[in-house]
Amino acid sequence: MRNTALVAECRDIALMAKQPRYIFITGGVVSSLGKGLASAALGALLQARGYKVRLRKLDPYLNVDPGTMSPYQHGEVYVTDDGAETDLDLGHYERFTGVSAAQSDNITTGRIYSEIIAKERRGDYLGATVQVIPHVTNEIKDFVLSDAGDVDFVLCEVGGTVGDIEGLPFFEALRQLGQELPRGQCCFLHVTLLPYIAAAGEMKTKPTQHSVKELRSIGIQPDILLCRSEREIPEGERRKIARFCNVRESSVIQGLDAKSIYTVPLAYHDEGLDREVLNHFGILAPPKADLGTWQAIEETLSNPDGEVKIAVVGKYTVLPDAYKSITEALVHGGFANQVKVKILWVEAEDFETKEPEDVLKGANGILVPGGFGERGTEGKIKAVQYAREKKIPYFGICLGMQMAVIEAARNLAGMDAASSSEFGEEGENVVGLMTEWTKGNERVERTKTADLGGTMRLGAYPAILSESSLVAKAYGTTEISERHRHRYEVNIDYRDRLEATDLHFSGLSPDGVLPEIVEIPTHIHPWFVGVQFHPELKSRPFDPHPLFKGFIGAAVEQSRLV
Template sequence: MSEKKTKYIFVTGGVLSSLGKGITAASIGTLLKHTGQRVGVLKLDPYINVDPGTMSPLEHGEVFVTKDGAETDLDLGHYERFLDTSLTQNNNFTTGLVYKTVIENERKGKYLGKTIQVVPHIVNEIKERIVRAGEGKDILIVELGGTTGDIEGLPFLETIRQMKHELGKSTVFNVHVTLLPYIKAAGELKTKPTQHSVQELRRIGIAPHMLVLRAEVPVSSDIKRKIAYSCDVDEDSVIVAEDAATIYQVPLNFLRQDILTPICKQLELEECQPKMDEWTDLVHKIIMPKEEVKIAFVGKYLDLKESYKSLTEALIHAGAHLDSRVNIKWVDSEKVEEDGAAKYLNDVDGILVAGGFGERGVEGKILSIQYAREEKIPFLGICLGMQLSMVEFARNVLGLKEANSVEFNENTPDPIIYLIDEFIDAAGAKQIRTTTSPMGGTLRLGEYECETKEDSNLREAYDAPMIFERHRHRYEANPKYREALESNGMDITGESHGLIEAVEVVDHPWFLGVQFHPEFTSRLQNANPSILAFVEASMKNRK
């Protein structure tokens, strides 16, 4: 019996960015997965960076880390959270990576001395990567970043155009997401931006099979019909993506509009009735929860909350499973540094200190951790949050007043946190897998195992002696201070080949610092255990 041929759904966008192509792609994928299809996803990024790893969170939002350690676009986080799956480096690539590969191949003589051009060489490289990502899947959903007409996106659009001819009509389905703006002064929705966007897509040689209209207000059937006629799309293939109370409601909104019927018809799919009962129940608990809890989110990238996208979504997942609304109180760690912790934290049920890079706002995070520890407020520290919880404990319990991380003070007499290179050199630990970043630093990236200590918050949360979570950092807890910490009330409750992965304060209702990033493995249908346990402890504290 021959292998089933992979079908492709291409999602493009027009008029402007941030319309929700990622959520649209993830929502269609979710519905198809719940029909029993094997669904894969792929994000194409037209920017010239090889990957987002060196890009500022203020510029690009969160860098999402996959299981195999790839630093990718934040849309991959949406895909994982919606589809309840783990992706790899094969699920995201950029123009920069494509050109880099083609140029390296040319230098090695792989093109036999031919003149290297966008067509066919760049397009063929893109095509090969798309096909590779679809191997073993019934359907591959491919999202193209940017906006139709962007000069850097043209090779990708040419690839999509060619694949339609090569694979046949029943194998390719094109979805175009576009803006339907509401002009308040006129009291009207305007269709011209959508019409012009579709015209540009057609000029390139791609005719969309479906339009997803991003709108802030309800769209009448007359307007949908007008757009269908002017853009030459079937009426049942004009779908409205109205603002929703939660992004997890979008698949249900699409389902109500029967979005799968035209997709299944074009792609000749037999089963088109998704089983969404569990999903619907969780969405209901997000929108109308029975309880609520207030969590202080102490960070420093608060001007762009997209920098913490996975973590804020993970709190939503935990709340849904506990039937509780998680109200986030955003706390700027620099303001804590100026005004003290009590001013900002005296009315919260739990305190979360997030990760980050650089010295700015660090002392404010340390004051927040001290407040959580001394006032017995449930605490979760992630990555830098764990490291600073150890620094705080060393300063205020062990009496090592100049304790610090070498990231912030290279000459500290008590380097509680030091570079991973020093651990590897001292231990000769060949089993510690690391990556060298483009900036020259050594990083732990991707999934690592962690042994959990019996009778700890960590063990109780995961209910497993060995867990697997993802990392993105280059500094480690210094084992030299382990004995002093443990003999004074800070337990090491998670380890990986001698590396400290988790710490807890013994004399505290619920205190956990983790070196890994639990938010990267949280899904709507499978909330991350440590974040779930933290929110549950915060709810108990509220009561």
């Protein structure tokens, strides 16, 4: 019997050596507790100990992807190098770990059902009745386990909260994986809320108890609880949670509100989150965590050399999550220049009743982000004109570049009717719908009547920069690759007329057909750049994007002139 047990144990160890360990992150009580941030921070802490990680997101909603969802519903759409439109939490994952996400790292109920129905129509199920169990749960498990690569840990976050009807198939799939994976190869981390009732002067553990009870009723016993709270958790409450939720007291981890998301890895490390995870997996003597990068970031946050004000002129400014990656990239640019960045959110439609001077005065830099539709575009054009004429650093991203081109066409090139075909066919459309382009070795074609979902120019594409340009100096190279998400493009046929106004086309697609970057030379304007791609998607706190670094640097110089 002993030999049999030893053989089984050796077999399990061998299996574990060949396969990654899995950490499943779930949430309870309420949404917006920071599961995505907790997943990203934990991934960063495991990396700091020398482990390789991969992070994934399971979204229970029925959309195939968030590409067609309103930013008011879902926040920004995060785009990967391979062209996937994904949940914004994947941006957290990339920013904290530097590991590029892919199509295989985000899945939704809609995508799962689309694949299952396609298989059923082909007859892949050989006449079987297609059901949630096993067909839907098997599809989820295949996604979780597939294409993990050579990593030590795979962290999978489940969107929503335990108890949501749409999340049940995902929780069931994870329950099954907990039994099917080799013993000791998975960990369940549950994020909950400990509210403080000021009138009673007490912190309440009951919501956490009920959340864990709901999770256990599904068949999942959490191994670690990350308890979000505004106040320190008393030892008595910690013991109570451990007792009633059936976890070790050391596994009740306190997650206090932080002054910045970039201090969270250090805070969670101090609370022992990574240590407790590794203990769960039987790794009792892990490598020491090298947190020097995060400590340097915290130092910059605590002791900036100054502050700059950046006006972001958009159409979704009432929900800052619609511009989450831009917000963070601006902060990263501040890190690179040792300054604090204060963002002034400006609704583009405000310029219909207010003058730019009244709204933008005091801004050290102006950024116009991407967007869709005509609403607010005239306000954005006014913001571009104000930045150009007042010599304020300007950064236009995607639609923000197109607005810069239209502004120059109208006010400098004498094309009073300059516009975009996105806003109608009237006028002189210097920006138009792309109908075909090259991706790799293939030609991609689109029509105006095509489906909206997944039909844009998506993912990473190369560009060639002019050698003497501002952007080439910022990048330190003339060959770049950046992520795109757009359906309309500046018409190259207008290049000569626009460059006569000193708005130079300093970046083009390798075939010279698609304008990627426009800029005004620095002897005319201190910093004026528009890009068709989304550089914010590749910025990291420990590796700020060069264009955001340059933009904030120019804003710092501008602030010194005031």
